[in-house]
Amino acid sequence: MTSRAxxxxxxxxxxxxxxxxxxxxxxxxxxxxxxxxxxxxxxxGTEAICRAAAAEDPRIRYHRQEVNRGGAWNFNHLVELATTPYFTWAAADDIRRPAFVRRCLEVFAAADPATVLVYPRTRIIDAEGRIIEDLNDADLACDEPTPHQRMRHFLTAQAAHIFYGLHRTEVLRSTRGIRPVVGNDMVLLTELACRGPFALVPEQLFLQRRHAEQFSAQGQAQVAWHAPQASVRFAFPHTRVSVELLRGVADSGLPVGERLRALATVPTAWTLPRWRGPAADVWAALGRQPRSQRAVVRA
Structure with a gap:
């Protein structure tokens, strides 16, 4: 039987x-x-867990790399390995309800044929798997008719979690993939929004885990997730994500008018509301701490 996802x-x-x-x-x-x-x-113990699961389940293909080539490479490599029309990343600490894939496929079948990404509503769990937050995402379909409207919707909402929905594989492969920059999920979503609308599954089928060990909770150490051997000093992580958002739009092939509207959306919906991030990059480059962080240290 041929797999669908x-x-x-x-x-x-x-x-x-x-x-x-x-x-x-x-x-x-x-x-x-x-x-x-x-x-x-x-x-x-990751290898032992994976090999045991693969031995029990013929649907599993386990690939072990000889060296750590960075998280961005690993995410992109999985898209290369996919053999089906639809694809989703599953982080090794998140949980999916049993209906996750099926309901996403059903919504794809009923949605506008141009739809490129479908995702369910999300709840947040802690390290022990307890639900600690219901995301306010009941209106997060991002199915507006134009790319800049879709971009504004999820950029303003900071809805990075929809990245873990079900993608059309061929459309995903048409993007630049995961970029070596903090905030790569928002960059990829921006490129996808330039290619077609998104759709929402109304059920809460995705449980995203938040815990102290995940890379997104580790400040500038996030940069090392992309390239483990690279220095993170002068990496300007917050500034670079805005640059990559603009590049994603510029390379999208949109008609000129809509491309300009989408480019204008990046600073208004993302960069300016989060000006403290680029400001922190400047302070880091100067080897200094922002005033607010110095106050915390003195306390």
Whole structure:
């Protein structure tokens, strides 16, 4: 039987939550899926967990890298390995309800044929799996008729979690993929919004975990996630994401008028409302701390 969707699991030293994440993917009630794991040379118990699961489940393909080539490479590599029309990334610490893939496929079938991404509503869980937040995402369809309207919707909402929805594989491959920049999820979503509308599954089928060990909670150490051997000093992570958002629009092939409107959306919906990030980049380049952080240190 030919699979309809690929669930790609990028992982590096994810043993703490990996078994639960894998179980949630294996429990999907959509039977026609393939599960592809790319292990970025983990040094903990990740390999043993993955090999045991692959031995039990013929849908799983396990790929282990000889060296850690960075998180961005690992995410992009999984898209290359996919063999189905639809694709979703499953982080090694998140949970999906059993209906996740099936409902996304059903919404794709009923949606505008130009739709490029479908995602369910999301709840936030903590390290122990307890629900700690319901996201206010009931109106987050981002199905507006123009790219700049779709961009403004999710950029203003800071809705990075929709990145983990179900993508049309061929459209995903038409983008520049995961860029080596903090905020790469928003950059990719921007490129996708330039290609077509999104759609929302009304059920809460995605549980995104927040915990102290995830890279997004580690300040400038986030940069090392992309390139483990690179220096993060002078990386200007917040400034670079705005630049990449603009580049994504510029390279999208949109008609000139709509491209200009989309370019104008980046500073108004993203950069200016988050001016403290670029300001922090400047302070970091000067080897100084922002005034607010110095006050915390003195306290």
């Amino acid at each position: 690929t669930v790609g699991i990028p992982v590096y030293n994810g043993e703490r939550y990996l078994s639960a994440a894998l179980d949630s993917v294996r429990a999907q009630d959509e039977p026609d899926i393939e599960i592809v794991i790319s292990d970025n040379a983990s040094t903990d």
